[in-house]
Amino acid sequence: MFGLGAAGIAAAGAGAIAAHSLLQEPPVAHASSASDPVPFYGGHQAGIVTPAQDRLHFAAFDVTTDEKAELVDLLQEWTAAAARLTQGREAGTxxxxxxxxxxxxxxxxxxLGLPASGLTLTIGxxxxxxxxRFGLAGxxxxxxxxxxKFPGDQLVPEISGGDIxxxxxxxxxQVAVHAIRNLARIGFGRVSVRWSQLGFGRTSSTSRAQATPRNxxxxxxxxxxxKLEDAALLRExxxxxxxxxxxxxxxxxYLVTRKIRMTIETWDRTSLREQEDIFGRSKGEGAPVGRKNEFDPVDLxxxxxxxxxxxxxPSAHGDAHLLRRGYNYVDGSDGLGRLDAGLFFIAYQRDPRKQFVPVQMSLAKADPLNEYIKHISSGLFACPPGVEDAGDYWGRALFA
Incomplete structure (x- = not known):
């Protein structure tokens, strides 16, 4: 899940795809500069195909109330706060x-005093x-x-899963941390933070206007x-x-997260030839084996x-694709002189059963990168459509 960034799904069926392709696609939410706000309202949530920003604060919450009405009230309050925060305003009146x-x-x-900085907030x-608890099982x-459970998984339950x-x-x-902090504050007594993750240096580009970053x-x-420019592929x-x-x-x-710790020190002692053979790309240019340029066709x-x-x-998985927007992380050291560092993998897709699962199963069984990485957390979330206007709220159709 590192070097390719496009692993995908055999789509749900030609008829279904054709029907969906006829839908009018809403405009993509993005900021014109790094300090500007990203539109909050729209048919899709911002923060998915929005050109990937440089920083991340991801949080998973457990719902602590058993009252559906309290959960709905919270989602309404969170939505109002998110609409303000993403426009560079303060969380409350x-x-x-x-x-x-x-x-x-x-x-x-x-x-206070900081611009919107392209903040997006995406819920799942x-x-x-x-x-x-809430009558949602059906x-x-x-x-x-x-x-x-994938071969080799070493998942830690305390940093996996979550209700929201x-x-x-x-x-x-600071803008990203501020947003999560204020949602947690608003949710006090109704939700608690299960786990959270800071990330830096995006590890995927979601627009052709962005250069490919490095892990x-x-x-x-x-x-x-x-990419956001791939309108037909996104619909499918x-x-x-x-x-x-x-x-x-x-x-x-549908969102899948995986925290993937890297044994950085072991990797750093591996020869360049071995590193490139493992990935199937050159380290400098990023060209596939036997090619000169990053975007040259791959010769498998x-x-x-x-x-x-x-x-x-994709050719090994029914031409399936993922939209990735992961981040690097460094969480200090482990007390033995080794960096606690790696990739916080984030991927969006239409159906994880047909996209993420078969690709990850293939990698878990045979990828030589497994010698240098271990998956220590996992999350799966359904991210509803966007909020249409100020009278709408996150997940309204689910609770209707």
């Missing part, structure tokens, strides 16, 4: 200093939300099936990622459709049979 001196402020204040609902989408996730992406880390192994990552393989089995998810997408026959690019290539 009175902000950090405008209210009563005797009351807690409506905003924590650490982003985990499989555990569809238990018997509304769980078929595509939100639990991920299987919120992905905050921005060009300023912490030094290789260009996500060369063949789906990114956005859920009404006929997929959950009407409330139409226009939404020219690389070793278990090369990462070859195992993850």
């Amino acid at each position: 009175f902000g950090a200093v405008g209210g009563s001196a005797e009351a807690a402020p409506d905003d924590t204040g650490e982003a 609902f985990g499989p555990s939300l569809f238990d018997d 509304r769980r989408p078929p595509a939100l099936a639990d991920l299987p 996730c919120v992905q905050a992406c921005a060009h300023d880390p 912490l192994m030094g290789f260009k990552d996500g060369t063949n990622n789906m 393989q990114l956005w859920a459709a009404p006929q997929d089995g959950a009407d409330w998810m139409a226009g939404g997408s 026959a020219a690389m070793r049979p278990d090369a990462h690019v070859r195992l993850a290539h």
Whole structure:
């Protein structure tokens, strides 16, 4: 899941795809500069095909209330706050200093004076939300099936899963942290943070206007990622459709997260030739084996049979694709002089059962990169369509 960035799905069926392709695609939300706001309202949530920002704060929450009405109220409050925050405003009406001196402020204040910085907030609902607490069991989408245990997984339950996730992406880390902090503050008594992850240095480009970034192994990552300019491909393989089995998810997408720790020190002692053979690309230019340029066609026959690019290539998985927008992370050291570092993998798709699962199963069984990485957390979330206007809220159709 590192070097290729496009692993995909045999789409749900030619008829379904053709019908979905006739839908009018809403404009893509993006900022004109790094400091500008990204539009919040629209048919799809921002933060999916939005050109990937440089910083991430991702949080998963457990719902602590058993009252459906309280959960709905929270989602309405969160949506109103998100609409303000993404436009560079404070989280509440009175902000950090405008209210009563005797009351807690409506905003924590650490982003005062900072621009919107391209902030996007994207919400998703985990499989555990569809238990018997809120009467949602019958509304769980078929595509939100639990991920299987992959060979080699070393998942830590405390940093996996969650009832709800919120992905905050921005060009300023303080803006992203501020957003999650304020949503957690608003949710006090109704949700608690299960786990969170900071990320830097995006590891995928989601627009052709962006250069391909590098992961912490030094290789260009996500060369063949789906891009926001690929409108037909996005309709087929990114956005859920009404006929997929959950009407409330139409226009939404399914999110998979994986925290992948790298044994950086071992990798750094590996020869350049071995590194390039493992990936199937050159380290400098990012060209596929036997080619000169990054975007030259891949010659699978020219690389070793278990090369990462070859195992993850769409031709091996029914021409399936993912839209990736992961981030590097460094969480200090482990006390033994080794960096606790790696990739926080994020991928959106129309159906993880047909996209992420077969690709990851192939990689888990045979990828030589497995000698240098281990998967330590996992998440799966259904990200509903966008919020249409100020009278709408995140997940409204699910609770209707």
